[in-house]
Amino acid sequence: MNISRRVALGMLAATAMTAGGAAAQAQKTIKVGILHSLSGTMAISETTLKDTMLFLIEEQNKKGGLLGKKLEAVVVDPASNWPLFAEKARELIAQNKVAAVFGCWTSVSRKSVLPVFKELNNILFYPVQYEGEESERNVFYTGAAPNQQAIPAVDYLAKEEKVERWVLAGTDYVYPRTTNKILEAYLKSKGVKSEDIMISYTPFGHADWQTIVSDIKKFGSSGKKTAVVSTINGDANVPFYKELGNQGIKATDIPVVAFSVGEEELAGIDTKPLLGHLAAWNYFQSIDTPANAEFIKKWQAFKKNPKAVTNDPMEAHVIGFNMWVKAVEKAKTTDPDKVIDALPGIEAPNLTGGVSKMLPNHHITKPVFIGEIKENGQFDVVWKTDGLVAGDAWSKELDGSKDLVADWVEKKCGNFNTKTGKCGGA
Amino acid sequence: MVPRPEYPVRPVALLIAFVLGVLLLAPAVARADAYTDALARFAADSFSETEAAIDGVAASGHPLAADVVGAVREGRLMVRAADKAVFIRDPDGSFRDAGTGSPAAVQGADLKPVRLNNRVRRAVEAAMGTLTLRSPDRARRAAAAAAVFKSRDASALPALEAALAAETDPAIRRQMQEARAAILLTRPEATPDQRAEAITVLRARGDQEAVAVLRNLPADAPPAIRAMAGDAITAIENRIALLRNVQNVVYGISLGSVLLLSAIGLAVTFGVMGVINMAHGEMVMLGAYTTFVVQEVIRSHAPWLFDSSLFIALPLAFLVAGAVGVLIERSVIRFLYGRPLETLLATWGISLILQQAVRTVFGANNREVGNPGWMSGSFDLLGLTLTWNRLVIIVFALVVFAALLVSLKRTALGLQIRAVTQNRRMAGAMGIRTDWVDALTFGLGSGIAGIAGVALSQIDNVSPNLGQGYIIDSFLVVVFGGVGNLWGTLVGAMSIGIANKLLEPFAGAVLGKIILLVAIILFIQKRPRGLFALKGRFVEG
Numbered sequence: 029m030n031i032s033r034r035v036a037l038g039m040l041a042a043t044a045m046t047a048g049g050a051a052a053q054a055q056k057t058i059k060v061g062i063l064h065s066l067s068g069t070m071a072i073s074e075t076t077l078k079d080t081m082l083f084l085i086e087e088q089n090k091k092g093g094l095l096g097k098k099l100e101a102v103v104v105d106p107a108s109n110w111p112l113f114a115e116k117a118r119e120l121i122a123q124n125k126v127a128a129v130f131g132c133w134t135s136v137s138r139k140s141v142l143p144v145f146k147e148l149n150n151i152l153f154y155p156v157q158y159e160g161e162e163s164e165r166n167v168f169y170t171g172a173a174p175n176q177q178a179i180p181a182v183d184y185l186a187k188e189e190k191v192e193r194w195v196l197a198g199t200d201y202v203y204p205r206t207t208n209k210i211l212e213a214y215l216k217s218k219g220v221k222s223e224d225i226m227i228s229y230t231p232f233g234h235a236d237w238q239t240i241v242s243d244i245k246k247f248g249s250s251g252k253k254t255a256v257v258s259t260i261n262g263d264a265n266v267p268f269y270k271e272l273g274n275q276g277i278k279a280t281d282i283p284v285v286a287f288s289v290g291e292e293e294l295a296g297i298d299t300k301p302l303l304g305h306l307a308a309w310n311y312f313q314s315i316d317t318p319a320n321a322e323f324i325k326k327w328q329a330f331k332k333n334p335k336a337v338t339n340d341p342m343e344a345h346v347i348g349f350n351m352w353v354k355a356v357e358k359a360k361t362t363d364p365d366k367v368i369d370a371l372p373g374i375e376a377p378n379l380t381g382g383v384s385k386m387l388p389n390h391h392i393t394k395p396v397f398i399g400e401i402k403e404n405g406q407f408d409v410v411w412k413t414d415g416l417v418a419g420d421a422w423s424k425e426l427d428g429s430k431d432l433v434a435d436w437v438e439k440k441c442g443n444f445n446t447k448t449g450k451c452g453g454a
Numbered sequence: 455m456v457p458r459p460e461y462p463v464r465p466v467a468l469l470i471a472f473v474l475g476v477l478l479l480a481p482a483v484a485r486a487d488a489y490t491d492a493l494a495r496f497a498a499d500s501f502s503e504t505e506a507a508i509d510g511v512a513a514s515g516h517p518l519a520a521d522v523v524g525a526v527r528e529g530r531l532m533v534r535a536a537d538k539a540v541f542i543r544d545p546d547g548s549f550r551d552a553g554t555g556s557p558a559a560v561q562g563a564d565l566k567p568v569r570l571n572n573r574v575r576r577a578v579e580a581a582m583g584t585l586t587l588r589s590p591d592r593a594r595r596a597a598a599a600a601a602v603f604k605s606r607d608a609s610a611l612p613a614l615e616a617a618l619a620a621e622t623d624p625a626i627r628r629q630m631q632e633a634r635a636a637i638l639l640t641r642p643e644a645t646p647d648q649r650a651e652a653i654t655v656l657r658a659r660g661d662q663e664a665v666a667v668l669r670n671l672p673a674d675a676p677p678a679i680r681a682m683a684g685d686a687i688t689a690i691e692n693r694i695a696l697l698r699n700v701q702n703v704v705y706g707i708s709l710g711s712v713l714l715l716s717a718i719g720l721a722v723t724f725g726v727m728g729v730i731n732m733a734h735g736e737m738v739m740l741g742a743y744t745t746f747v748v749q750e751v752i753r754s755h756a757p758w759l760f761d762s763s764l765f766i767a768l769p770l771a772f773l774v775a776g777a778v779g780v781l782i783e784r785s786v787i788r789f790l791y792g793r794p795l796e797t798l799l800a801t802w803g804i805s806l807i808l809q810q811a812v813r814t815v816f817g818a819n820n821r822e823v824g825n826p827g828w829m830s831g832s833f834d835l836l837g838l839t840l841t842w843n844r845l846v847i848i849v850f851a852l853v854v855f856a857a858l859l860v861s862l863k864r865t866a867l868g869l870q871i872r873a874v875t876q877n878r879r880m881a882g883a884m885g886i887r888t889d890w891v892d893a894l895t896f897g898l899g900s901g902i903a904g905i906a907g908v909a910l911s912q913i914d915n916v917s918p919n920l921g922q923g924y925i926i927d928s929f930l931v932v933v934f935g936g937v938g939n940l941w942g943t944l945v946g947a948m949s950i951g952i953a954n955k956l957l958e959p960f961a962g963a964v965l966g967k968i969i970l971l972v973a974i975i976l977f978i979q980k981r982p983r984g985l986f987a988l989k990g991r992f993v994e995g
Contacts (some may be wrong), residue, residue, distance in 0.1 A: 067810060069919050071818040188501075189572060200964045230963040233923045235914045236712070238705040239958045242698075242839065249662035251669035266820060266915045274832050274841035280576045281604075298824050304572050400571055410501070410571040 057100040058093070058362055060085060061120035063131025063141070063152075068108025072262065073341075074133050076292060077155065078103060080342045081130050083330045084349045094356055102126055110140045117141040121148040127362035128153065128352055130345060135159060135202050142167070150364050153352065155344035157287060157309075159206035163421035163434030163442035166364075168371060169391045170348035171341060172310050173419040174210050178257070180396040181285045181308035182211060184411050185255045186218070189283060193224045193254040195244050200229040204259035207287070211257060213425040224252065234264045237271040245275065248282045256284040265289050266297050273301025280304060285398070291337040294405040302401045310380075310394040311343035312407045317381040337405075343379050350376040351386055372437050382416050389434035389442075391419030489514035493522070493552055496531065496568050497538035504568055505577045512581035513609065518542075518555050520585040525552075527578045532565035541565060580605030587617035592626065599629035606636045606667070632659050636667045639683075642674075649679050657686040665690050701838050702955050708844040710951025711851035714944060715910065716924040717931035718855060719903030721943040723779075725932050726862075726875050727895055729787055730794050732802040734928060735921025736809060737900040740778060741771035741907020742916045743812060746821045761826040764908060771904040778808075779900025783893045791892075805921065813918040823911040843912050850909050858902060859940055871895050875938075934974055936984030945985055950974070 062081045064074035085099045093099055102124045106113040113132065120126045121144065128151040132138045135158050145152050145166040157172040185191040196211055198204025208227055215225060226247050228240055248254035260268055265286070272284065285306040291313050294302075313324065323346065328336045351374045352367070358374070359366040371386050378384045384392045393416040399407025422429040422443070431447045433439075441451035492510025495503045508526060511519050521542055525531040530543040531552065540552040541560060551558045570578075583601030586594050587610075595617075602610050614637070618630045635652035638644045644652075649671075656664040668690075671683045716738060723731045745767040752759045752766070759766070782804055790797045825843060832841040862868035873881040874891045882888045907920070914920060927950075935946025950970065957966035981987070 066818075067813065069922075071813065072820065072917060072919075075818050228962065231967060233919075234963060235923060236705075236709050238708060238841075238844070239702065239955060240963065242701065242705075243959070245839075246662060246694075246698075249666040251666045263820070263915045263917060263919065267913055270825075270843075270913065271841070274830065274843060275839055276832055279572050280579060283572055292819065295819060295822070297820070298822055301830075304570075304575060306572075408569065408571075410569075 057098045058095070058356075059100050059102050059124055059126040061117075061124065061126035061129035061131065062101055062103045063106060063113065063117060063120065063129050064133065065108040066103075066105040069262070070108040070133055070137075073292065074108075076339070077130075077133070077341055077345060079331065080327075080345050081349070083327060084346065086330070087326070088349075088353060094353055095360065095362070106137070110134075110136050113137040114140045114144050117144045117152075118148070121145075121150045126150070127356070128364070128367070130155070130348065132156070133341075138167070151352070151367060153345070153348035155341045155348060157340070159203045160210075160419075160421060160423055161206060161426075161429055163389050163391070163436075165368060165390075165436055165442065167390060168348060168351075168386065169419065169421075170344040170351075172394060172396075173391055173421065174207055174423055175420045176310060176394050176396055176417045177287055177308050178207050178211055179214055179425075180413055180417070181287070181306070181398060182214065182257065184308075184398045185257075185283070185285060185306075188411065189255060190253050191255040191283075192220070192252040193247065193250060194220065194226070195247060195254065195256040195282075196225065196227045196259075197240070197244075197256055198229055198259035199232055199234070199261040199264060201232070201261070204229070204261070207259050208257075210423045210425045213427075217425065230260070230264065232261070232264070234260075235267045237268050241268070241271045241275050241277065244282065245277060248277075254282050256282060258284050258286040259288060260286070261288050262293075265293060269297060269302050269305070278304065279306075279400070290339040290341075291406065292339045294401065295337055297405075299401060299403055299405045303403060305401050306398055306410075307401070307407060308396065308398050309340040309407075310396060311338075311340045311378070312397055312399045312409055313338045314399070314402075314406045315380045315397070315409060317379065319377060319381065320379040323379050347376050347378050347384050347392065351384075351392075368436075384416065387418055388437040389419070389421040390436060391421055393418050489516040489519070490553055493540050494538065496526075496540050497533045499533070499566075499569070501569070501571050501574055504570075504574050508574065508577045508581050512584055518552065520582070521555075522552055523578055523581045523585060526568055526570070527575070527582065529567045529570065531568045532562075533568060534560065534564050535566060536564065576605070580607050580610070583607075584610040584613050587613055587630075588620065592623060595621070595623075595626050596629060599626060599633050603629070603633040603636050603663070606640055606670075608637055608641050611637050611641075631655050632664075639667060640670050640672065642672060646676050646679055649675060650682060653679070653682050653686050657689060660690045660693060662694065665694075697836075697838060698959075702959065703952055704838060704840065706952030706955035707948060708848055708951070709955055710948035711848040712910065712913070713927055713931050713951055714855060714947035715847065715851045715906040716903075717928040717943055717947055718851075718858060718940075719899045719901075719906060720928045720932050721935075721940055722858070722899030722902065723896055724929070725938050725940070725943065726871065727892070727899070728794075728875075728937075729791075729896065730798045730801065731787075731899075732798060732925065733782065733805040733808060733921075734900075734903055735923070735925035736805045737775040737779060737903035737921070738907040738910060738924055739812065739916075739918065739921040740775045740808070741767075741904030742823070742911035742914075742920055743816060743821070743907075744771040744774045744904065745908045745911045746816075746823050746916050749823055760824070761828060763824075764826060764829075764912075767908045768905055771908045772901040773904075775904025775907065776897040776901030779903075780893050780897040782900075783896035787896065788889065788892065805925075809918045809921070816918075818918065821916045823916050825912055829912060847909050847913065854902065854905060855940070855944055861898075862940070867891075867894060867898075871898075930971075930974060933978065934984055936986035939984075939986040942984055942986035949985075 062078050064078040065071050066075055066078060082101055085101045088094060089098050102120060104116040104120060106116045120129055130153045132141060132154050133156050138154055142164060150166060152167045153170055154167055155170050157177050160173040194215060196208040198208055212225060244256060283306055285308055287308060289307050290309060324338055327338055328334050351371060354374050354376060355367050355370040356362050359370040372388045373386060375383050375385045380395055382395050384394055386392050395416050396413045397409050398411040399409050402408050421434040422432040424430050431445050432443050433446060434442045435444060444451050488510060492507050492514060495507035508523055511522050522531060525542045532541045532543055541558055542550045542552050549558045549560050579601045583598045583605060586598040589595050602614055614630060614634055621627045621630060632655055635655035638648045639652040656668055665687055668683050668687050719737060720734045723729050748767040748770060749763045752763050786800050787797060790800060829843040829846055832839050862871060870886050870891050873886060874888050878888055931946045931950060932943055935942030954966060954970055957969055961969055
């Protein structure tokens, strides 16, 4: 017991010293907060994003930093614990005085830090595709809104694969539920009947897919072409695809298009039975552009792993970080209020050959790609949108939000109702 | 075809011979043209052109057609960017000109493979079906018939009928007849008699796919035929509905066997010893990671052993998890016997330490554990789809259960374990080293959890969080079945599994689980000692 107490004291002292040292340096550097889980269930996805940010900051410092100062990363670990996200965000802003924060993955973690960012007036860059229906002054959404991922994917299936019957399968939480609500409304507006839509929710980490896969098989044998639109999250995907493969459902029979399965997730799966299943993203590692090739090369060198994969949320951080750098240069200060005002209209090249733009609703323009899973765990792009798609903060498909627009430039409002002409929701 | 001239050829005969020759050759020339035309469309690099090219090649009847379509399927059909020439890359890496079949000396770097998507893959399957119906290989003929059944491509009908006439194998004959029925049923020009016959054949097939075909009967069919199809659909669906109930029970047994596997180690550490072991799930995880390490070593050093990797992993997983178990017992748990709350907190802490340790060593990402060939795929049993991996796990869970039962009831260690748990002081007085038995018992329970990890790595993610998903269910099973009773664990696991799977179709996965939890809570209220309560004096001790 004595020993452990001594060790604990030593650690405390060490922490205090590093904290003190950091405070002394505060004048010379610009601090950037990184708020991603490094332990717990979400570590699987978020650890890579922390490394991406460290990589981007290192690259920026090689170019001479920002406003003549070096950038300094401040990494905290919210440990996949939603209330802890809020505490750690407060720590970053209040104690470490960071200029901006890049972080969060799940919507519930973003909702949990929102009040902190509003109260302490700082900036959050959120890099993950999400359900939309939100636009906050302090948050910049660099991931896809539903109209930049889900709806183009459904259009592709209907057009290219002539799908007439739809299974909307998801994990039971806010992102799949909202996305499926939007998709259901969208499909019905395209003339799909209720009996041709099957909706199924499963708990987090669901491992026993026998019943649901056999239900899908039954639903798909009506004679009409059927597809599965999957918002199944995280770990539950592996057993789901394994069961599909074992029950003999091939992509040529019933294709599955997923919104949460990327290169990172496929790295842990035997991909042979998945051949031909689809994913919709705004970025794929396999996309052949000079910018992407250079990014992958530098990233693999940074990770010291020639097999390190890249994925969509990483690209979102790349775009978000570059936009923030440009906005700071434009505002000539890191003061959050000035940077928030400078950000809309800022353009930054994405890795797929286009130029993304920050919109007044704090979402960005992105291209949409549909990729088929190949045997090596990468994606083969089979379709893409003609140009860049502007992200909608509020879905046009839902009754509650179709009259709402977000505009932080003209109207200074995240939920302006065009019917009543007032700021403040439906 | 021209008779050998035994006498000086007269000009008229020559002329006749020439005309005859041209007439005979013409269709072949036309076919060759259709083939080259189709081949050229591969170069367009558009999915719809590729699809048209496949149909064209398949219809041309050219001797290379099957090779070309097969090469498309495997991504071995290459287009040279410079002149749009098409080549087949053979599995050995050499190239052939797709137009002539003669070997070609080309640089691989100049070539790009013809790209595939699901639509193209479907066209390939359909084309392969038509092209390989007469293959000498039995399995390929069967696959071809299945492909034609799926594609219902009317253009395959002549080839199918020719193949049917030549086929001698009764099973493949039946498949071909079904494929023919599927085509005839949907073909607009089919006669009512043909359709009636088709419906009879499909009704005899009697599965989901047959229903799907029957539903596609064109709406302009005569009412009598439509009624007949309707009857067939109802008959098949009634049978399937019955089968689905059986299937749900089978799924329940399968889920039950997973629960049994994950809980059986806990039945020893918690059930027999009374230690609330929150680190039980991490023992399962260690077993799964052992499997991963074994497979990695096999992949890099001895790939031919891959199919037996699980058998090598089993004893190792038992040893690794068992050793960690003994270590935990010696270093922490033995100081906490009789203090359940502190044990709970301490073991929970250990579970977090183990998780983070594994995360640091192996990374936070899922690790890929492959299924050996004999555990992949599924088979049909009287219309039920059973997957091999689930079946193997059911059998494996029962074997582990039986082995544990025997070792507790029939071995010296088992006798000592039972003696120590029933009356520690009396056992000590008889000369049993009770602390040594404690350590071994905990090691046994942990080792069995490790073995469970090997099996679970086949159906779940191998990630540091693997154990967390099973810990609650495991406690549920042991408490529900009755603490200290192995048979209770078996019955508990199976009843929870089957109840869950019977509820799922009606209530959905989320609500089904909630209903089950509420039911178990109510049950425990009524019978706090579970299904099979231990009786006797030692219960209180």
